[in-house]
Amino acid sequence: MERRIVDAVPAQLFIGGRWQESSAHTRLAVEDPATARTLTAVADAGPTEARAALDAAVAAQDGFAAMPARERGEILRRCFSLIRERADDFACLITLEMGKPLREASAEVAYAAEFFRWFAEEAVRVSGRWASDPAGHGRLLTMRHPVGPCLLITPWNFPLAMGTRKIGPAVAAGCAMVVKPAAQTPLSMLALAALMAEAGLPPGVLNVVTTSTPGPTLSGLFADERLRKLSFTGSTEIGKTLMAQASTNLLRLSMELGGNAPFLVFDDCDLDLAVDQAVVAKMRNMGQSCVAANRFHVQRSVAEEFGRRLADRMHALRVGPGTDPTVDVGPLIDDTQRAKVRQLVAGALARGATVADGGTTTGDGPGYFFPPTVLTGLDTKAVMYRTEIFGPVAPIYPFDTEADALGAANGTPYGLVAYVFTGDLARALRVVESLQVGMVGLNKGMVSNAAAPFGGVKWSGLGREGGPEGIEEYLTTKYVGIEA
Numbered sequence: 171m172e173r174r175i176v177d178a179v180p181a182q183l184f185i186g187g188r189w190q191e192s193s194a195h196t197r198l199a200v201e202d203p204a205t206a207r208t209l210t211a212v213a214d215a216g217p218t219e220a221r222a223a224l225d226a227a228v229a230a231q232d233g234f235a236a237m238p239a240r241e242r243g244e245i246l247r248r249c250f251s252l253i254r255e256r257a258d259d260f261a262c263l264i265t266l267e268m269g270k271p272l273r274e275a276s277a278e279v280a281y282a283a284e285f286f287r288w289f290a291e292e293a294v295r296v297s298g299r300w301a302s303d304p305a306g307h308g309r310l311l312t313m314r315h316p317v318g319p320c321l322l323i324t325p326w327n328f329p330l331a332m333g334t335r336k337i338g339p340a341v342a343a344g345c346a347m348v349v350k351p352a353a354q355t356p357l358s359m360l361a362l363a364a365l366m367a368e369a370g371l372p373p374g375v376l377n378v379v380t381t382s383t384p385g386p387t388l389s390g391l392f393a394d395e396r397l398r399k400l401s402f403t404g405s406t407e408i409g410k411t412l413m414a415q416a417s418t419n420l421l422r423l424s425m426e427l428g429g430n431a432p433f434l435v436f437d438d439c440d441l442d443l444a445v446d447q448a449v450v451a452k453m454r455n456m457g458q459s460c461v462a463a464n465r466f467h468v469q470r471s472v473a474e475e476f477g478r479r480l481a482d483r484m485h486a487l488r489v490g491p492g493t494d495p496t497v498d499v500g501p502l503i504d505d506t507q508r509a510k511v512r513q514l515v516a517g518a519l520a521r522g523a524t525v526a527d528g529g530t531t532t533g534d535g536p537g538y539f540f541p542p543t544v545l546t547g548l549d550t551k552a553v554m555y556r557t558e559i560f561g562p563v564a565p566i567y568p569f570d571t572e573a574d575a576l577g578a579a580n581g582t583p584y585g586l587v588a589y590v591f592t593g594d595l596a597r598a599l600r601v602v603e604s605l606q607v608g609m610v611g612l613n614k615g616m617v618s619n620a621a622a623p624f625g626g627v628k629w630s631g632l633g634r635e636g637g638p639e640g641i642e643e644y645l646t647t648k649y650v651g652i653e654a
Contacts (some may be wrong), residue, residue: 172266175259176354176357183219183380184363186226187373193218198382200357203501204537205489212356217390220348223377227319227346230374235316235344237372244513246341248369250286253279260330261339265492266327266521267355269500269537270455272492282331284543284620285636290582292641295341314603314645316344317422318398321391323384323412324359325593326352326405328459333359335635336401336424337366337376343644344397346375352386352501378434389610392418392577394571399644403460406584406629413465422452424633424643426460426625428542428558429586433454433463434580434601436572437471439591444626445479447615448564453487453542456615457562458507461609461617462632464559466566467578473568480564481526484542491537501537502561508538511561514554518565521549521572526566547591556582570598582607585616586626608634615618 190213197211213219224632234242252262261275270278273489298313322336339346349360363378379384391397392415400411400416401424416423426647435444435450451463468476474482492500502508519525526544542562548555555564578590587609592598602610608626611617618624623634633643633651 172262175262175627176210176266178259179210179263179357179359179361179456180364181210181268183213183215183223183643184360184367184376185219185223186229186377187367189398193217195331198356198380200267201237201354201504202266202492202537203503206536206538209266210228210357212360215379216383220247220379220381220391221385221394221538223348223379223393224319224394224397226374226377227348229549230372231316231319231348234346234372234375237297239293239342239344242341242344243290243304245366245370246286246290246293246338249366249371250283250290252365252369253283253286255367257283260358262493263357263361264330266501267357268326269503270492271497271500272495274455275492275535278328278331281618281620282328282334283329285334285338288636289342289621289641292341292391293571293636296645308654311650311652313648313650315648316378317644317646318345319396320345320399320401321348321397322347322349323400323402324349324351327455329355330622332403335363335377335620335640339635339641339644340374343369343641345644345654348377348379348391350381350384351643353380353382353384373543381490388413391420391611394414400423400424401635401643406631409631419551422643425631425633426635427462427586427629427635428629429462429464429626430556430558430582430584430585431464432587433460433466433478433589434575435466435468435472435549436575436592436594437469438593438597440593441472441476441479443613444591445476445483447591447613448480449615451611451615452540452564453499453562454485458503458504458560460558462560463564463589463615465555465578465604466564466574467569468566469575470568470570473566475525475542477566481559482542484544484562487542489539489541497624499562500544501539503538505538507560508540511540511559511563513558514532514559514561515543515563517554518545518554521552523548523552523565555639572601576601580604583611583629584626585628586630587611589615
């Protein structure tokens with residue numbers, strides 16, 4: 171079955187509604203991180219293909235923008251239904267190319283589909299405004315238009331959902347686009363492109379360019395005045411570079427960047443709930459998520475007990491290939507990521523940290539596995555404290571007062587998400603209002619929801635994806651002054 175699913179995915183570039191090879195006829199290998207073996211190879215694009223993809227998007231833009239909003243919404247609704255019908259195949263594909271357990275991959279498919287359902291409904295709700303001039307000299311009319319051709323760059327950790335979260339509002343708003351998926355996980359996006367064509371998306375609206383050299387391949391697009399928007403999900407470092415390139419033509423930007431999420435546990439919380447949700451917040455996607463809990467700040471009176479319970483829970487997680495339905499924790503994406511996590515843990519241990527009970531399981535086989543790990547006694551000067559771990563490691567830092575917790579939580583240039591666990595409503599409101607982040611999970615370890623705005627502040631980016639705010643990123647406002 172796995173071979174059938176992989177072989178069914180088109181392995182070419184999707185440009186102007188057609189599948190084609192790169193002009194150099196080079197291929198990009200796609201690896202299974204659970205085995206370190208090659209699954210397949212896809213077309214490896216260069217600047218020529220990127221330009222052709224933008225040409226196709228520009229050619230499709232005016233006609234697609236003129237399509238009635240209801241028709242664009244119906245296309246998204248059909249895509250939603252087709253994803254749901256093929257959920258098992260999409261889940262298997264995600265697991266094979268990314269590594270996450272099938273249970274989590276199935277959850278990603280459901281989450282991804284929801285963005286299409288949500289924006290199918292938002293497509294018909296784009297409206298302007300009519301008002302009288304306060305001075306009595308006429309009328310004020312505002313109207314909304316699609317921003318125009320977009321470049322959408324998606325990450326490897328949620329290869330389907332991060333695509334639908336960008337494509338959904340672009341289609342709803344009437345924008346054509348060029349999509350560049352991550353080199354590690356292009357298959358989900360290629361399968362999605364085929365599905366959307368089947369659902370009736372006009373040729374040229376969605377163009378998919380897979381490449382092993384994103385910098386040289388895409389650089390020419392930033393200098394092209396026809397490109398009007400960039401949406402990127404990835405690291406802050408790359409995001410800053412792309413923002414500088416985007417300044418050439420003052421592109422509209424949506425940037426969902428890195429995080430350093432604090433998980434605050436106060437001594438008045440339900441500790442069982444906090445531990446349960448800590449596993450969710452930390453271990454989803456093997457910790458390879460921008461919203462993964464990165465620092466566990468626990469009030470000193472309950473820190474030891476919290477650490478013991480969390481270590482027990484982490485110890486019980488089964489590590490192995492994600493295609494095994496009994497597995498809880500799959501491999502990391504590649505050896506580079508695993509080496510980074512190892513280095514962070516080694517650095518923390520060198521500065522006096524200790525490994526709590528648990529975290530001793532290891533995966534079978536040659537894949538890029540790393541054991542779930544709980545660390546205590548950490549030095550806040552260790553590199554781990556200020557770095558996004560992106561792995562299954564939970565460092566615990568005790569605190570004494572509410573002010574200490576807030577100081578630690580906000581003492582970072584990042585501000586994507588924070589988690590707060592407390593049974594005191596007044597404290598909850600104080601802390602939530604004081605946190606310098608774009609999202610907060612209050613007594614829950616997962617915040618992602620297609621109906622809610624996703625995004626951060628400070629070095630964690632700008633703009634929002636999802637919710638009513640999501641479509642705003644793909645629209646411009648025009649004002650008309652009327653003498654009447």
